[in-house]
Amino acid sequence: MRQVLIIGYVWPEPCSSAAGSRMVELIELFRRQGWPVTFASAAALSEHRLDLASLDVPEVSIRLNCDSFDGFVAALQPDLVLFDRYFTEEQFAWRVERVCPEALRVLDTSDLHSLRDARQRSLKARQQICANERERQQVGAVLDDQATLYTQMAGSDVAQREIAAIYRSDLTLMISDYEMQMLQGPFAVPPALLHHCPLMLIPPRQQPLPFAQRAHFVSIGNFRHAPNWDSVLWLRHGLWPLIRQRLPRAELHVYGAYPPPKATALHAPALGFQVRGWASDAHEVMGAARVCLAPLRFGAGIKGKLADAMACGTPSVTTTIGSEGMAGALPWPGAVVADAHAFADAAVSLHEQPDAWARAQQAGYAILQTRFDREAHGMELVQRLLRLASEREGQRQANFVGAMLRHHAHKSTQYMSQWIAEKNRRTDS
Template sequence: MRKVLVIGYVWPEPRSSAAGSRMLELLGVFRSQGWQVTFASAAALSSHRADLTDLEIEEVAVALNCDSFDAYVAGQQPDLVLFDRFFTEEQFGWRVERAWPAALRVLDTSDLHCLRDARHALHKANQQSRSSEAQRHQVGPALATRDELYAAMAGADMAQREVASIYRCDLTLMISEFEMQLLQEQFGVPAALLHDCALMLIPPTLSEVPFSDRQHFLSIGNFRHAPNWDAVLWLKHALWPLIRARLPQAQLHVYGAYPPPKATALHNPKQGFHVLGWVDDAHRVMAQARVCLAPLRFGAGIKGKLADAMACGTPSVTTTIGSEGMHGAHPWPGAVVDDAQAFADAAVTLHEDSAAWSQAHANAAPLLQQRFDRPRLASELVNRLERLLASREQHRQLNFVGAMLRHHQHKSTQYMSQWIAAKNARDN
């Protein structure tokens, strides 16, 4: 029986974020193979966390900068260690290698953080170039070519850290083909270190709630995720007024985990703008909505809200960044637009025109089948991991850059962590 240790940046919250759904899906794939899975995290427990005991997964709380983790890993002797995002690999990767070097080290990026960070910086620069607050609210998505993105990313601390983490691991799971191309063509990361794995926790059957039984616009997303909060601001100040000018009785329901006071302050029923916050069942409210709005001006990865919209048969209006890596040559089940007026026009058409809505609805099923087929993606992942487990040493010999980066990381991150551990022991 394979033994898998997953080290989580946070405890998985599948009802709060796409990252939580993805982690739960990965855990389910490992358990479906009969593998013994342990989930460890140094994060605080949360009220929205999944109960992993339902999957017969052991939960272990671990400490940062503490040698007790090394002893734990050596005792577990896992075949595979999965790091949830590169921050976790930075903290624990060198400890895993030192305590149990035989373990296959796998990184799940969730999305490419350095890409999201670069686009956020570009978006801020675009806004700051405007002379008034009103003009800043009208700024569209931070669009850039891969070469332009590389120019913005190459010198950034975030990109250097994340790409170094990718090299240090035996394999990195990627969620977006755009990001894989960026890493290979612009950053020169070998294809042997990457695996296309678009697994998401998507309902297996498409919702068939008809156009006539649905109502209202919907927007959803964890408020702690910067692209989601920015999308709400763009909706509030620029997009929703354009939609309401055409549809004076229209209602927008904005859902999402962890809404801060600045978000709930935007709630205005007279304007049809309802900030409703947490919802227990996102798929239920998505299947009742007529149109999903996801005006993302920056970000990365695959957008869980849009995958959910497809699964619920709900047409969506999003941006080029929102749809990135999700549909390939398939028609989008809704509209992809980057201009504010065009966004509003597309939203109104899908809300009012049953024929346009039905065509968008019909586009969802084949896209889900081709791009997010769970059995195929799970089988490909398991097969890739088994091949690497069988040829681990040969694979590592071909990754000299990774070995070099691990060597130098041990001279910095490791010694800093050991200094903190020693200081904590002395203070206690």
């Protein structure tokens, strides 16, 4: 590839979210092939963003609904354009296709947003029938099967937009094999349009601390991500009181980028519940804890916090939502539970029993070796992209649904964007 253009929904923040880490993994993979990479985004520059210049990646600020983007892409002439999430594809793919029709258009979903949205709506529906906040925070994780999820997703605006973007793209990178199954099964998306590309993890720099040198529990996650905020609420009001009853001196350290005032208001040192906020080194705080708690009641994709826990040798307690797409048939490195009391039992057991803790740690290493091999997944993706480049026209011809969606959807998006651009020009003048 003579030039790769990545259009980011946000600027990469590898210390703030799994999505940020994944983006850096992809950039580094492309750079290792000798492919020049340019990163562009319409987002405001963020506090914790990575200095892309350190990776020899130029940064370009672009504007939504502005014809200046067309000139930028025409000058760059990328062979591959990677769209970070479906709404970025909606905004810019029609412009890329018009200016550089030969460029491969690849979508990275990060996670299947429509799946996360359906589970969040399911959780809210169950909570709405509760009499008070205490009861709402006792509701467990969403356990809907694929048939039920399809029913909830199929009529939603998010699912229709996201899956249309998948069809319009030459290839879509899926981080979770569960989501691959959802798309190829109930939604009947052709396998030729999808590529399973999980996190390509970089191991921590230091040897993990032993059981005796660790203390307390840890929970980590960007507070702006709705599933993470919900898990903090469940911890504070439903789960931590049960654990604290059994371990009166235990502490839970809650880390995450961008904590809002409502999160810091939960800080209660007397109860052992400590909201610490931003962690400059997630591996350091994860590696110092004895057990990671990730009580996710809804969500999608691969959970970076749980991958980090495995890499740091830290057993974890989570839900089926948290473990989804990660372990396959291998045993979980800790426990996967469905309700509050089972969660507390598993957390206390791992915290107090060195043998169980050591077995869980080894299970985590096995998952990383078997399912998250950095070199293997990286090479598979590179080979798929090179093969796609040589077979591009044939695949596009076979993807009639994608061509039809590009014709109709891009025309409406194009005309709306051009109307906004013209309106902005008149306002500026």
